[in-house]
Amino acid sequence: xxxxxxxxxxxxxxxxxxxxxxxxxxxxxxxxxxxxxxxxxxxxxxxxxxxxxxxxxxxxxxxxxxxxxxxxxxxxxxxxxxxxxxxxxxxxxxxxxxxxxxxxxxxxxxxxxxxxxxxxxxxxxxxxxxxxxxxxxxxxxxxxxxxxxxxxxxxxxxxxxxxxxxxxxxxxxxxxxxxxxx
Numbered sequence: 636x637x638x639x640x641x642x643x644x645x646x647x648x649x650x651x652x653x654x655x656x657x658x659x660x661x662x663x664x665x666x667x668x669x670x671x672x673x674x675x676x677x678x679x680x681x682x683x684x685x686x687x688x689x690x691x692x693x694x695x696x697x698x699x700x701x702x703x704x705x706x707x708x709x710x711x712x713x714x715x716x717x718x719x720x721x722x723x724x725x726x727x728x729x730x731x732x733x734x735x736x737x738x739x740x741x742x743x744x745x746x747x748x749x750x751x752x753x754x755x756x757x758x759x760x761x762x763x764x765x766x767x768x769x770x771x772x773x774x775x776x777x778x779x780x781x782x783x784x785x786x787x788x789x790x791x792x793x794x795x796x797x798x799x800x801x802x803x804x805x806x807x808x809x810x811x812x813x814x815x816x817x
Contacts, residue, residue, distance in 0.1 A: 665721045666791040670699035677702045678789060685798045692798040700729060701789045702781050705812035707805040709738045709778070714796035715771050720762040727782050729790035730814050732757050734777035738805065741777045745807045757814055762792075777805050783816050 655661045673679035678701035685694040733756045
Protein backbone atom coordinates (compact mmCIF):
# COMPACT_ATOMS: atom_id res chain seq x y z
CA UNK A 636 0.00 0.00 0.00
CA UNK A 637 1.28 3.49 -0.92
CA UNK A 638 1.86 6.03 1.77
CA UNK A 639 -0.14 9.23 1.35
CA UNK A 640 1.74 12.45 0.93
CA UNK A 641 -0.19 15.52 1.97
CA UNK A 642 0.76 18.68 0.11
CA UNK A 643 0.20 22.00 1.84
CA UNK A 644 -0.38 24.96 -0.47
CA UNK A 645 1.68 28.07 0.18
CA UNK A 646 1.14 31.61 -1.05
CA UNK A 647 3.36 32.89 -3.81
CA UNK A 648 5.77 35.57 -2.63
CA UNK A 649 8.70 37.38 -4.24
CA UNK A 650 11.04 35.28 -2.08
CA UNK A 651 9.46 32.05 -3.35
CA UNK A 652 9.74 33.31 -6.94
CA UNK A 653 13.46 33.95 -6.37
CA UNK A 654 13.87 30.45 -4.92
CA UNK A 655 12.13 28.83 -7.89
CA UNK A 656 14.37 30.82 -10.24
CA UNK A 657 17.50 29.92 -8.23
CA UNK A 658 16.58 26.28 -8.72
CA UNK A 659 16.11 26.97 -12.48
CA UNK A 660 12.49 25.83 -12.34
CA UNK A 661 10.92 29.03 -13.63
CA UNK A 662 11.96 32.36 -15.13
CA UNK A 663 10.10 35.43 -13.96
CA UNK A 664 9.19 37.88 -16.69
CA UNK A 665 10.97 41.06 -15.65
CA UNK A 666 13.25 43.62 -17.27
CA UNK A 667 16.82 42.49 -17.84
CA UNK A 668 19.85 44.74 -17.32
CA UNK A 669 20.18 44.98 -21.11
CA UNK A 670 16.61 46.30 -21.48
CA UNK A 671 16.94 48.84 -18.70
CA UNK A 672 20.42 50.08 -19.65
CA UNK A 673 19.99 50.55 -23.42
CA UNK A 674 20.98 54.01 -24.61
CA UNK A 675 20.38 53.63 -28.35
CA UNK A 676 17.89 55.99 -29.97
CA UNK A 677 15.40 53.21 -30.71
CA UNK A 678 15.88 50.92 -27.71
CA UNK A 679 16.68 47.23 -27.72
CA UNK A 680 15.20 43.74 -27.68
CA UNK A 681 16.33 40.90 -25.42
CA UNK A 682 15.05 37.46 -26.46
CA UNK A 683 14.28 35.34 -23.40
CA UNK A 684 13.92 32.11 -25.33
CA UNK A 685 12.87 30.67 -28.67
CA UNK A 686 10.94 27.41 -28.69
CA UNK A 687 12.46 24.50 -30.60
CA UNK A 688 10.83 23.76 -33.97
CA UNK A 689 9.58 20.39 -32.73
CA UNK A 690 7.43 22.23 -30.18
CA UNK A 691 6.13 24.82 -32.63
CA UNK A 692 8.28 27.89 -32.85
CA UNK A 693 7.70 31.09 -30.97
CA UNK A 694 9.77 33.41 -28.85
CA UNK A 695 9.34 35.53 -25.76
CA UNK A 696 11.29 38.75 -25.68
CA UNK A 697 11.59 41.90 -23.66
CA UNK A 698 11.58 45.29 -25.36
CA UNK A 699 13.27 48.37 -23.93
CA UNK A 700 11.53 51.12 -25.92
CA UNK A 701 13.40 54.37 -26.58
CA UNK A 702 11.89 55.15 -29.99
CA UNK A 703 10.49 58.68 -30.28
CA UNK A 704 9.60 58.76 -33.99
CA UNK A 705 6.32 57.22 -35.09
CA UNK A 706 7.08 54.70 -37.83
CA UNK A 707 4.05 52.50 -38.53
CA UNK A 708 4.61 48.79 -39.15
CA UNK A 709 2.66 45.62 -39.73
CA UNK A 710 3.30 41.91 -39.19
CA UNK A 711 1.96 38.95 -41.22
CA UNK A 712 1.10 37.06 -37.99
CA UNK A 713 -0.20 37.81 -34.51
CA UNK A 714 2.00 38.96 -31.63
CA UNK A 715 1.12 39.03 -27.94
CA UNK A 716 1.90 41.99 -25.71
CA UNK A 717 2.49 41.62 -21.97
CA UNK A 718 2.55 45.02 -20.26
CA UNK A 719 3.57 44.10 -16.76
CA UNK A 720 5.96 45.90 -14.45
CA UNK A 721 6.86 43.46 -11.69
CA UNK A 722 9.69 45.71 -10.50
CA UNK A 723 7.46 48.81 -10.06
CA UNK A 724 10.13 50.94 -11.72
CA UNK A 725 8.61 54.29 -12.74
CA UNK A 726 8.64 54.21 -16.55
CA UNK A 727 8.08 57.07 -18.94
CA UNK A 728 4.86 56.74 -20.94
CA UNK A 729 4.48 53.95 -23.49
CA UNK A 730 2.28 54.96 -26.39
CA UNK A 731 0.99 52.29 -28.76
CA UNK A 732 -0.38 53.81 -31.94
CA UNK A 733 -2.85 51.60 -33.80
CA UNK A 734 -4.38 52.45 -37.18
CA UNK A 735 -8.17 52.11 -37.26
CA UNK A 736 -7.97 50.21 -40.56
CA UNK A 737 -6.05 47.06 -41.46
CA UNK A 738 -3.06 47.33 -43.78
CA UNK A 739 -4.72 47.29 -47.21
CA UNK A 740 -7.38 49.90 -46.36
CA UNK A 741 -4.88 52.02 -44.44
CA UNK A 742 -2.36 52.06 -47.29
CA UNK A 743 -5.08 52.95 -49.80
CA UNK A 744 -6.19 55.85 -47.61
CA UNK A 745 -2.57 56.98 -47.11
CA UNK A 746 -1.87 56.90 -50.87
CA UNK A 747 -4.94 59.03 -51.52
CA UNK A 748 -3.85 61.59 -48.92
CA UNK A 749 -6.97 61.09 -46.79
CA UNK A 750 -5.39 60.07 -43.49
CA UNK A 751 -5.71 62.25 -40.40
CA UNK A 752 -5.53 61.91 -36.62
CA UNK A 753 -8.98 60.30 -36.80
CA UNK A 754 -7.39 57.25 -38.46
CA UNK A 755 -5.38 56.34 -35.34
CA UNK A 756 -5.82 55.24 -31.77
CA UNK A 757 -2.93 56.66 -29.78
CA UNK A 758 -3.06 54.81 -26.48
CA UNK A 759 -1.13 55.70 -23.33
CA UNK A 760 -0.99 52.11 -22.13
CA UNK A 761 -1.29 51.11 -18.49
CA UNK A 762 0.89 48.47 -16.88
CA UNK A 763 -0.32 45.76 -14.48
CA UNK A 764 -4.03 46.19 -15.16
CA UNK A 765 -5.40 42.65 -15.64
CA UNK A 766 -8.16 43.95 -17.90
CA UNK A 767 -5.75 45.58 -20.38
CA UNK A 768 -2.12 44.56 -19.87
CA UNK A 769 -2.07 41.32 -21.91
CA UNK A 770 -3.41 41.33 -25.46
CA UNK A 771 -2.80 40.11 -28.99
CA UNK A 772 -1.99 42.51 -31.81
CA UNK A 773 -3.67 40.76 -34.73
CA UNK A 774 -1.90 40.23 -38.03
CA UNK A 775 -2.10 43.05 -40.59
CA UNK A 776 -2.80 45.62 -37.85
CA UNK A 777 -0.78 48.75 -38.57
CA UNK A 778 0.89 49.85 -35.32
CA UNK A 779 3.91 51.40 -33.61
CA UNK A 780 5.24 51.80 -30.07
CA UNK A 781 6.98 54.99 -28.90
CA UNK A 782 7.90 56.79 -25.72
CA UNK A 783 8.51 60.42 -24.82
CA UNK A 784 11.75 62.42 -24.78
CA UNK A 785 13.46 63.60 -21.63
CA UNK A 786 14.89 62.12 -18.48
CA UNK A 787 13.56 59.02 -16.80
CA UNK A 788 13.49 55.28 -17.34
CA UNK A 789 12.29 54.30 -20.80
CA UNK A 790 9.43 51.76 -20.76
CA UNK A 791 10.03 48.02 -20.93
CA UNK A 792 7.43 45.48 -22.04
CA UNK A 793 7.27 41.89 -23.22
CA UNK A 794 6.20 40.31 -26.51
CA UNK A 795 5.72 36.71 -27.55
CA UNK A 796 5.52 36.04 -31.27
CA UNK A 797 6.49 33.57 -33.99
CA UNK A 798 10.26 33.13 -33.97
CA UNK A 799 10.70 34.30 -37.58
CA UNK A 800 8.11 37.13 -37.58
CA UNK A 801 8.98 39.98 -39.91
CA UNK A 802 8.14 43.66 -39.51
CA UNK A 803 7.13 45.56 -42.61
CA UNK A 804 7.06 49.35 -42.44
CA UNK A 805 4.03 51.08 -43.90
CA UNK A 806 4.49 54.07 -46.18
CA UNK A 807 2.42 57.04 -45.02
CA UNK A 808 3.48 59.10 -48.03
CA UNK A 809 5.50 62.03 -46.73
CA UNK A 810 3.48 62.55 -43.57
CA UNK A 811 5.04 62.77 -40.14
CA UNK A 812 3.10 61.42 -37.20
CA UNK A 813 3.77 63.14 -33.88
CA UNK A 814 2.48 62.10 -30.47
CA UNK A 815 1.38 65.16 -28.54
CA UNK A 816 2.15 64.99 -24.86
CA UNK A 817 1.32 67.38 -22.07
